[in-house]
Amino acid sequence: MARLTPPAAGTPAPPALAVAGLTVVFGRGAAVMTAVDDVSFSVAAGEAYGLVGESGSGKSTILRAITGLVRPSAGTISIAGEAISASGRRPAGFYRSVQMVFQDPYGSLHPRRTVDQTLAEPLAIHSLADREARIVGALAEVGLGDGFRFRYPHQLSGGQRQRVAIARALILRPRLLLLDEPTSALDVSVQAEILNLLERLRAELGLAYVLVSHDLAVVGHLCDRLAILRRGRVVEEAGADALRGERLASAYGAELIAASRGFRRPGTPDPAPDPAPAPGP
Amino acid sequence: MSAENAAGTPPLLDVKNLSVRYPLRSGVVEAVRGVSFVLGRERLGIVGESGSGKSQTGRAILGLTPQPGIVAADRLRFDGIDLLSLPPREMRRLRGRRISMVMQDPKYSLNPVMTVGAQIVEACRVQKLAGGRAAKDRALDMLAAVKIDDPRRVFGLYPHELSGGMGQRAMIAMMLVGEPDLLIADEPTSALDVTIQLEVLKILDELVATRGMGLVFISHDLRLVASFCDRVLVMYGGRIVEEVAAARLGEAGHPYTRGLLGSAPRLSGSVHPLPVLERDPAWLA
Numbered sequence: 097m098a099r100l101t102p103p104a105a106g107t108p109a110p111p112a113l114a115v116a117g118l119t120v121v122f123g124r125g126a127a128v129m130t131a132v133d134d135v136s137f138s139v140a141a142g143e144a145y146g147l148v149g150e151s152g153s154g155k156s157t158i159l160r161a162i163t164g165l166v167r168p169s170a171g172t173i174s175i176a177g178e179a180i181s182a183s184g185r186r187p188a189g190f191y192r193s194v195q196m197v198f199q200d201p202y203g204s205l206h207p208r209r210t211v212d213q214t215l216a217e218p219l220a221i222h223s224l225a226d227r228e229a230r231i232v233g234a235l236a237e238v239g240l241g242d243g244f245r246f247r248y249p250h251q252l253s254g255g256q257r258q259r260v261a262i263a264r265a266l267i268l269r270p271r272l273l274l275l276d277e278p279t280s281a282l283d284v285s286v287q288a289e290i291l292n293l294l295e296r297l298r299a300e301l302g303l304a305y306v307l308v309s310h311d312l313a314v315v316g317h318l319c320d321r322l323a324i325l326r327r328g329r330v331v332e333e334a335g336a337d338a339l340r341g342e343r344l345a346s347a348y349g350a351e352l353i354a355a356s357r358g359f360r361r362p363g364t365p366d367p368a369p370d371p372a373p374a375p376g377p
Numbered sequence: 378m379s380a381e382n383a384a385g386t387p388p389l390l391d392v393k394n395l396s397v398r399y400p401l402r403s404g405v406v407e408a409v410r411g412v413s414f415v416l417g418r419e420r421l422g423i424v425g426e427s428g429s430g431k432s433q434t435g436r437a438i439l440g441l442t443p444q445p446g447i448v449a450a451d452r453l454r455f456d457g458i459d460l461l462s463l464p465p466r467e468m469r470r471l472r473g474r475r476i477s478m479v480m481q482d483p484k485y486s487l488n489p490v491m492t493v494g495a496q497i498v499e500a501c502r503v504q505k506l507a508g509g510r511a512a513k514d515r516a517l518d519m520l521a522a523v524k525i526d527d528p529r530r531v532f533g534l535y536p537h538e539l540s541g542g543m544g545q546r547a548m549i550a551m552m553l554v555g556e557p558d559l560l561i562a563d564e565p566t567s568a569l570d571v572t573i574q575l576e577v578l579k580i581l582d583e584l585v586a587t588r589g590m591g592l593v594f595i596s597h598d599l600r601l602v603a604s605f606c607d608r609v610l611v612m613y614g615g616r617i618v619e620e621v622a623a624a625r626l627g628e629a630g631h632p633y634t635r636g637l638l639g640s641a642p643r644l645s646g647s648v649h650p651l652p653v654l655e656r657d658p659a660w661l662a
Binding site (some may be wrong): 285 | 597642649
């Protein structure tokens, strides 16, 4: 697959990602388990799309199927209008346009490589020139100064590590970023910084996101549209407005919204709506 | 503090100026610095981010501070018993029987090579509550009390055969079989899905209410804790920076508490960009 080029003006842009009838089955015989069951959705260029569900809903498996980490049993995946083979192998060009950020920045960075080495690797794989400038630029984009370049992961906080992971994904200038619970291992105050960073980068670079999360508030904050998954199936697809207005149509969606409001003691009136946020100092 | 009861009986837990220090090669890490609170038969939340000392506080009360930690306090009393001077043997008798702990992830806190039932029966035996048949009956009753539909079946299952929510219920059953007076729950629902989280909290809430236990609920989730507890201690850098009544969370005054509330995205009316917590070095003073 050639490097994906933006379409000529006038023609409608193909979606950044289109998934149709995706099915992933693990195991065989009596132990067969359908992790993803006939899932279809598409993400427009520059759009942020959320996949919401509880553990076992198949949301992470969908991302892994897109990147080729698991092999789908059926269905098609296309990136910017180009179908990618289901065989699991992806051409190098694919990885320049699609990158992934994982949940746990403590596990996703090589502990014995400096930030510089971590960021240089994708450049070497794709034989890109100007490594020096690209590395410095990528660090600046995620709000880390030059001083972080020769540090090891253990010398960084969780939020700084996740910034490095995002820089590593962005250094190839992808069009689509797959985010698998990118903030759930972080403290809320650090989560706020990473969410702001992701929002700014999307606006600046025109990226499309697929955000997998169990946290409705995070998805409502960052995404334009979302799909709610349960046991491998899409229960509901909705606009983020419906989520923010707590107007999800499915019973399961309503249940998730109710659960996200926190504990409610039986026999007590509805809890007060969210306490007012602190005005920024 | 508000939990002092009028009758003159000692409070369930009385902590004054608790500190936990770790002398390391690189210097002394002060994990907890001068924490004081009094607990009655109520639900108290301790909230903070990683490294705030909330879990270290819970562990120090249970006498589970790992080496080379040093625990010191002006007062650390449970029901009038001085925990600091208690011999390890006595402490072990207290722990499990009168003070219990529920930890975050049932995958790691249950014994993987024993059935759930055997583990609860063992808890009964070790605490000399019951033996033989009586212990088994007690374990089955306890599994029913944590709303497990088919206690007999679950009794014979191994932890890997349970879902996260079921595992945490089994854990709670084991911890409450001795009918403790004080339960310390450290992130008891953080590893669970949101809908399961609420079921587990509901069970915990009922047990705390019907058995008149004191509960210390340690969590990073300020909103969740406030919806569950009566009052909340907010910890930062090893200190309690603020105590708020759970119902008045919106009126919290400390900039750290307000920053924590503000920096969480909200389902409706999220602020773009999210306010970022500006940490004031004076909070550590």
